[in-house]
Amino acid sequence: MPKAPRYLILAHDNFGPETSKTANACIRYTPDRVVGVLDRGHAGRTAQQVLGFGGDIPVVATLDDGLALAPTALLIGIAPAGGQLPADWIQLIARSIERRLAIWSGLHTFISDIPELAALAATHDVAIHDLRRPPARLEVANGRVREVDATVILTVGTDCNIGKMTTQLQLLGHLRARGIRTSFAATGQTGILIEGRGIGVDAVIADFIAGAAESLVLECASDSDLVLVEGQGSIIHPSYSGVTYGLLHGALPHAQIMCAQPGRTAINRCEWVKIPPLVDFIRMSEAAAAPLRPAPVIGVALNTYDLDDAAARRVVDEVQRETGLPTTDPVRFSPAPVVDAIAQFHQTRPR
């Protein structure tokens, strides 16, 4: 990937704590790359005011206002269900290309496959980065990851958009600080954007999900001793469970970290699917892995953003007691309990 760009993030009508996952992760983990956010609904506010983090990054109403912030790239900051490109954005992207902004997108619809935009990008000599475009050649998985020495840890969760990527990113620095050579295996467009490498496993042809996960883990394991794999979806998600299982059975983790949001009792936008009690769900997740390679759940990462501090502390303690597992909210509190669990597992697991 080229050197760090200066992003103007497109998030019209969708900038918010729960609606702009890609934008938010970029602002959290690479704030120095973000010059502003384009959302006519929040114009005049700051990222901090809208998200609760992100400091003074301004929200602006129009592309012209955004251009005044001297971006070098337009980043599509939201990922709608199905990844389809809203039609009226094509115009805005075209105008951005004409102003020589590079385009970064994690949508299923590849910007560089839209002939008029591809032609325009060629004319203006700007790059289009389609983060979800899979590698040209993928293999079917066959269990080769069982031969690597690295310890593989997968975040899993009760639902989508619950902290599987964020948890790994919060853990990463702490594990490295303890002297463990740790890598982050990004499996979604936002993780790829932050890490600079990865494979969007939800965007490969179905037969190759596990193969994509396998090749990604092999790549990460080649230069690290501990691989933190970004989980996707949920084993009970009616839209995305195929991706979840393909990733689980392709990456073949040694252990799982469970991500959950205490207040969430049903799958978001599919409320007819109830989320089982966490203790049961942990057992189900271990059963999902077991026929291929046992992978105990060794820690719990809660997402308590919608609770106050006292309630968050209380629920962390409660879940720790119920599950008997090290538990934290790795964003709000110290990630140490889960970092400890992973470090200890890595050092003591049978080899």
Next chain:
Amino acid sequence: MPKAPRYLILAHDNFGPETSKTANACIRYTPDRVVGVLDRGHAGRTAQQVLGFGGDIPVVATLDDGLALAPTALLIGIAPAGGQLPADWIQLIARSIERRLAIWSGLHTFISDIPELAALAATHDVAIHDLRRPPARLEVANGRVREVDATVILTVGTDCNIGKMTTQLQLLGHLRARGIRTSFAATGQTGILIEGRGIGVDAVIADFIAGAAESLVLECASDSDLVLVEGQGSIIHPSYSGVTYGLLHGALPHAQIMCAQPGRTAINRCEWVKIPPLVDFIRMSEAAAAPLRPAPVIGVALNTYDLDDAAARRVVDEVQRETGLPTTDPVRFSPAPVVDAIAQFHQTRPR
């Protein structure tokens, strides 16, 4: 689809009971469409001699020998792991197109995406049918199938290539003969070839596996009261479990039929994954469906092709006793036990 073609089936070096799944299903279910099989290793023999069924359909060594049988189409009869097109076949396909054979293929590599072959087909005005090409627009699944009245039955199995499609095709006519409006929802290239409609769920983008299954069931349910969905893979298959789960959670069957091969104790080509005892595997399959919609296993279809009649009869009785479920080999013996189970379930399930 156009009216029935006369196939010459390409299966060089791979024609056999276990290696040419697409060829074999075509020969079993639409023998009147097959004029011959191209396999230099078995030239001079008949399908009957190689497969144990298929009568006098001849095996020939060269394209010229095949052309003497007056085919109207070349059918790619094998589907190698990963679906990649063997390079030396391109030449053979090109020569077939020049002789005005239409091309039917279930490979992941789309024949019509190979520029030289697409151009040649245009020049000679012959059609290329890429059976795995997904519909242009797919939705993310959201559980809409829960609203249809039709009973949905999914075949599941301990492994790939174990009888999930064959079982449904064996049941189909019997259920129709009982006056139940029954449809077959084809999910793989061979089923699509036989049925004339379907979606190759293993060939869609990973995020849309369940959505593809959902839209296929909705389509089939629009003109039938009982939908027999062709299962794929296995919930424990290290390469393809993502497809299996996406199909299960998108189709949301009311009941499952378990397909198994008594002698098989490990996943084919991934022998490090052991197949649990059938009674346990049935419980695992029910657990896989339960969080979304309970789907009991109501019958067992065994694949006993590698046993003699007495041993086959014995194992059917044994499995029936162990599982307490109606059991048969629907190819070798009467499908009636499983047909009865489905008909009864369809008529008595709570609505």
